[in-house]
Amino acid sequence: MPDRLTKLRGLMAQEGVDLVVLAPGAHMDWALGVRPHADERPVLAFITASHASFLIPVLEAESARNQTDLPFYTWADDTGPHKALTRLLSETGAETAQSLVLDEAMRADHAALVQDALPGAARSFTEATVGRLRMTKDAEEFTRLKDNARIADRAMQAAWAAMRPGMTETEVADVVAESFAAAGAAPLFRIIGTGGNGAYPHHHTGRTKLAMGDAVVMDIGAGKDGFSSDITRMAVIGAPPEGYAEIHAIVERAVQAAMAAARPGAKAHEVDDAARGVITEAGYGDYFVHRTGHGMGVEVHEPPWITATSQTPLEVGMVFSIEPGVYLPDRFGLRLEDIVMLRADGPEILSDLPRDVRVIDA
Amino acid sequence: MPDRLTKLRGLMAQEGVDLVVLAPGAHMDWALGVRPHADERPVLAFITASHASFLIPVLEAESARNQTDLPFYTWADDTGPHKALTRLLSETGAETAQSLVLDEAMRADHAALVQDALPGAARSFTEATVGRLRMTKDAEEFTRLKDNARIADRAMQAAWAAMRPGMTETEVADVVAESFAAAGAAPLFRIIGTGGNGAYPHHHTGRTKLAMGDAVVMDIGAGKDGFSSDITRMAVIGAPPEGYAEIHAIVERAVQAAMAAARPGAKAHEVDDAARGVITEAGYGDYFVHRTGHGMGVEVHEPPWITATSQTPLEVGMVFSIEPGVYLPDRFGLRLEDIVMLRADGPEILSDLPRDVRVIDA
Numbered sequence: 001m002p003d004r005l006t007k008l009r010g011l012m013a014q015e016g017v018d019l020v021v022l023a024p025g026a027h028m029d030w031a032l033g034v035r036p037h038a039d040e041r042p043v044l045a046f047i048t049a050s051h052a053s054f055l056i057p058v059l060e061a062e063s064a065r066n067q068t069d070l071p072f073y074t075w076a077d078d079t080g081p082h083k084a085l086t087r088l089l090s091e092t093g094a095e096t097a098q099s100l101v102l103d104e105a106m107r108a109d110h111a112a113l114v115q116d117a118l119p120g121a122a123r124s125f126t127e128a129t130v131g132r133l134r135m136t137k138d139a140e141e142f143t144r145l146k147d148n149a150r151i152a153d154r155a156m157q158a159a160w161a162a163m164r165p166g167m168t169e170t171e172v173a174d175v176v177a178e179s180f181a182a183a184g185a186a187p188l189f190r191i192i193g194t195g196g197n198g199a200y201p202h203h204h205t206g207r208t209k210l211a212m213g214d215a216v217v218m219d220i221g222a223g224k225d226g227f228s229s230d231i232t233r234m235a236v237i238g239a240p241p242e243g244y245a246e247i248h249a250i251v252e253r254a255v256q257a258a259m260a261a262a263r264p265g266a267k268a269h270e271v272d273d274a275a276r277g278v279i280t281e282a283g284y285g286d287y288f289v290h291r292t293g294h295g296m297g298v299e300v301h302e303p304p305w306i307t308a309t310s311q312t313p314l315e316v317g318m319v320f321s322i323e324p325g326v327y328l329p330d331r332f333g334l335r336l337e338d339i340v341m342l343r344a345d346g347p348e349i350l351s352d353l354p355r356d357v358r359v360i361d362a
Numbered sequence: 363m364p365d366r367l368t369k370l371r372g373l374m375a376q377e378g379v380d381l382v383v384l385a386p387g388a389h390m391d392w393a394l395g396v397r398p399h400a401d402e403r404p405v406l407a408f409i410t411a412s413h414a415s416f417l418i419p420v421l422e423a424e425s426a427r428n429q430t431d432l433p434f435y436t437w438a439d440d441t442g443p444h445k446a447l448t449r450l451l452s453e454t455g456a457e458t459a460q461s462l463v464l465d466e467a468m469r470a471d472h473a474a475l476v477q478d479a480l481p482g483a484a485r486s487f488t489e490a491t492v493g494r495l496r497m498t499k500d501a502e503e504f505t506r507l508k509d510n511a512r513i514a515d516r517a518m519q520a521a522w523a524a525m526r527p528g529m530t531e532t533e534v535a536d537v538v539a540e541s542f543a544a545a546g547a548a549p550l551f552r553i554i555g556t557g558g559n560g561a562y563p564h565h566h567t568g569r570t571k572l573a574m575g576d577a578v579v580m581d582i583g584a585g586k587d588g589f590s591s592d593i594t595r596m597a598v599i600g601a602p603p604e605g606y607a608e609i610h611a612i613v614e615r616a617v618q619a620a621m622a623a624a625r626p627g628a629k630a631h632e633v634d635d636a637a638r639g640v641i642t643e644a645g646y647g648d649y650f651v652h653r654t655g656h657g658m659g660v661e662v663h664e665p666p667w668i669t670a671t672s673q674t675p676l677e678v679g680m681v682f683s684i685e686p687g688v689y690l691p692d693r694f695g696l697r698l699e700d701i702v703m704l705r706a707d708g709p710e711i712l713s714d715l716p717r718d719v720r721v722i723d724a
Binding site: 204 | 439
């Protein structure tokens with residue numbers, strides 16, 4: 001991770017940030033390669049231009065020592081973290097920080113501990129530092145993302161091969177999970193929304209049975225080698241419901257418009273604008289209730305956010321989803337999602353599966 | 363949950379709290395019975411003397427509607443949560459809150475969203491409100507905790523029956539997990555620390571093999587019906603290591619001293635003092651590196667904290683662990699843990715397993 005720390009310090013200097021404080025989770029793992037046990041006891045990494053140190057409970061220090069050689073300021077349950085924090089801030093010079101970046105996923109009480117110790121420091125979150133660096137992926141990261149995407153393609157195909165009218169959503173999800181597990185990937189989510197359930201974008205997969213004439217939203221992902229997959233495809237049981245073909249064509253055009261807008265130098269909102277424009281013009285704007293996409297890397301959801309308001313300039317190496325959808329209450333939902341890596345000439349799709357609807361024979 | 367909300371409002375009035383804001387997790391589940399999907403999008407519950415409402419992304423609203431009838435202030439990805447938050451604070455009168463309680467487990471960026479909208483409000487966390495109410499359990503909660511404890515007892519016995527020299531820690535943990543799963547409980551943690559590994563209180567269970575003369579720390583827990591178990595017992599492979607019997611006797615005396623100190627009206631630190639006093643007097647104080655215990659309920663770790671500095675008065679109905687330990691680097695660790703519910707005449711132990719060391723025949 002020394003290379004990432006160097007890059008981070010470069011951005012800190014450029015942005016006038018004196019101190020970055022990270023909590024256990026994706027940012028700490030990415031920047032320092034440390035994944036400590038996280039609970040109500042604060043474990044925090046403090047990064048300045050010259051120092052990187054951990055505030056860590058003595059209980060966790062021995063295990064964490066196997067993951068890093070950085071200095072530890074340990075604290076015990078009986079006295080709490082305050083003294084160790086004061087010593088850390090003093091010995092690393094962080095006590096004079098004027099500009100403080102906090103990990104946005106940090107617990108509020110841990111954030112308060114840091115802010116109360118540095119009352120003069122202006123606080124922001126990581127979007128201009130660690131978050132920005134994490135948005136672009138290198139060749140090795142791309143390889144792992146591509147590997148994950150192939151595993152997800154096979155899990156989707158396994159589900160299609162198993163699906164029959166009368167199966168429950170959960171049974172379909174189990175087939176997906178088994179396929180992921182057989183490939184060495186840890187299943188992360190499996191949204192299987194049949195018929196009217198698909199109209200809830202984050203439907204909780206349940207005991208509803210696949211019925212003839214249902215459209216089925218299938219949004220699946222798993223994690224392997226520190227990265228993950230995320231793909232949404234559509235199936236129909238027997239014949240599609242009324243109006244399905246029209247909506248599928250609209251959403252597919254929205255995907256293609258977003259792909260065309262995703263170019264280095266464009267703002268993230270231009271990608272959202274393109275997808276949303278197609279759907280709105282077709283008269284379904286009120287039924288596209290979420291953003292067009294999200295970045296993906298160590299986390300399934302991470303910057304860049306592909307929203308109507310995001311001013312983030314797209315850069316070569318960014319990896320994000322393009323996933324417009326239309327949700328018709330009590331009828332069906334329809335979402336098509338691909339993960340892309342942005343290249344100089346446009347997005348490269350990670351999945352090899354076409355976005356056509358899969359027809360399940362009855 | 364109306365009863366809990368009424369109790370919460372009673373405490374809010376008593377403590378002068380105008381507004382409590384909860385994030386997805388144990389507090390929200392306990393107070394309102396709502397478990398929304400949690401990600402980077404803020405989902406927050408706002409509770410005042412007269413209102414209880416949710417700030418929630420439109421994406422989650424339909425699913426969450428199945429869990430509660432409370433008003434929703436929805437927001438969409440394209441505009442973000444600010445307008446909906448402003449409307450919520452205005453319509454519920456929360457905009458004039460002078461004293462604000464935040465869920466300590468809330469993400470730092472979501473906490474900032476609330477605090478930035480209420481710059482004049484003094485902020486504290488939930489220890490005097492939701493956290494305090496959650497500390498005491500009723501008869502129905504006790505029944506579920508007791509059921510979980512019995513399941514953990516059987517998982518511990520299953521591990522003992524399977525253990526042999528040459529088995530790995532992970533293999534022992536797998537036996538525990540299978541026993542939990544067979545009883546319908548979701549395995550939460552299985553710390554199996556053999557020999558020198560046991561000297562790390564939060565050892566990551568791994569491929570080390572059980573060897574003759576090892577002491578083995580076994581700290582296991584699982585969740586069922588919204589509650590969980592947590593128990594630590596000791597085993598030795600063949601014969602105990604040198605010095606084991608002396609340390610086991612000291613830690614057992616520490617457990618008993620803590621049990622004797624745990625009486626309604628005592629301060630939590632008196633329980634810690636009692637256990638720590640026994641171990642310190644025996645000359646091993648430096649090797650007891652953690653608190654004596656933690657509360658347990660919806661979460662495995664929750665208030666009351668049984669630490670050297672906790673001034674929390676113990677009350678009838680509180681449920682917490684008593685788990686002193688001694689950790690001798692490169693030799694072995696030794697921890698004995700029971701969960702108790704405090705009764706008028708002292709603690710009732712949930713487990714039926716004796717705390718004697720279990721000798722595994724070679």
